[in-house]
Amino acid sequence: MERLTGPTPELQKRFAMALEAHLTQGGEAALLEAYELGRTVLNERLGVLGVATLLQGALVAACERRPRETARTVQAAGSFVLECLCSFEMAHRSVREANTALRGLNQFLEDQTRRISHELHDEAGQLLASVYLALDDVARDLPAPAAARLQSVKTVLDKIEEELRRLSHDLRPTILDDLGLMAALDVLAEGVSGRTGLWVKVEGQREDRLPPAIETVLYRIVQEALNNVGKHAHASAVTIIVRREARRVSCSVRDDGVGFDPGTARSNIKGIGLIGIRERLASLGGALSIDAAPGQGTHLRVAIPLPMTPQGATS
């Protein structure tokens, strides 16, 4: 990311002169100069706070020159201020637009994933079922030794079925849509316990449903976190806590594993598949942090603001 620079004395002088021209002569030329100054400053990577500082400095100087009419001076500076900030308004709108696009893209990906998951589960499952029936049919007409060989084919089919079910579930558990986050986390925890021997505890209000986008991203984060615990942490127990507060929902995943050195945390965080999740979180206005120290386990925390309903309550 590009570093923002601070206001320089030279810029301060230009702002003060431009404002002075606006206050004494007025007219469109001075307003254009204000706009161009704001645009230049944006180009020179000065942030909006830098512009605010420059504007305030110029305004103070202008008021000092007119001690008896400060209110009128501030009033007259209004259009100058708007002009200075308008290029930032454009930049701000572009960020908002990008954020909306990102959210749309995530939604699209989630919809695709859901579709593929359901197709794997339903369509491929149906086909497999008919293969089983056909095999049974053939087995009846075959002598015993051949039927035994068919049995080994069925063993492979069982594995395929199991694999399909796991794949479909990993892509998008139907339970997340049907019964919500907590139920889906319970199933996820059971699966991880069964596969890895980790002791996984899930805490949270089970009757609450959260907005679907938030449930999805929380599920994905916990899924990713448990993956990482399984792969890297050498932990014996993990606790997952989902807590709904007045204005936000928080989620914590803590393990008792080997942890890692926060000095290399940055590269670790990048390496553990959280990049996509960070972006998805960002589009919901959420934040994620990971605390770890060697030998102290790892603690991942997420907070996502809840959208306000028109009544002012959270939904």
Add this chain to the structure above:
Amino acid sequence: MQPAAIKYEPYTPFVNGLPPAMPALAGVDEIRMPDEIRVPVESDTDIVAARQKGRALAVRLGFSSGEATMVATAISELARNIVLYALRGEMVFCHESDGEKPILVITARDEGDGIADVRQAMQDGYSTTGRLGVGLPGVKRLMDEFEISSIVGRGTVVVVKKWKD
């Protein structure tokens, strides 16, 4: 009586010097709008004049100072493009109404080289300023409607509309 329609000659890319893809614009040229204000744009001083005329119209239509600033900014960016890339052109300001609220219409027209890839030009990052979300993409975000049409070797026409809030 025949309904009013804008007709295009086949194989002539411009009607009255305008690309046929923009009927609204052809209308601007054929049917003179009431209160239409034209400003030729060739130099930086013309940018000031264009902004001044556009802002005055915005104020006359009852736009807030914030809205008037956005109108002035759009004019700046469009006029700057004319001065920088086409050397000369003109801007036309007029207004229409959706029945309740006034709509300010800005047309920027030049007979420069045109833009070969309009879609690319509308993407952030196409120009050094576009990278920051200003330039043409920035104008689009400030305005409520945005149309651009360009023919290489003939010129570019941009029509933007701002509705009063």
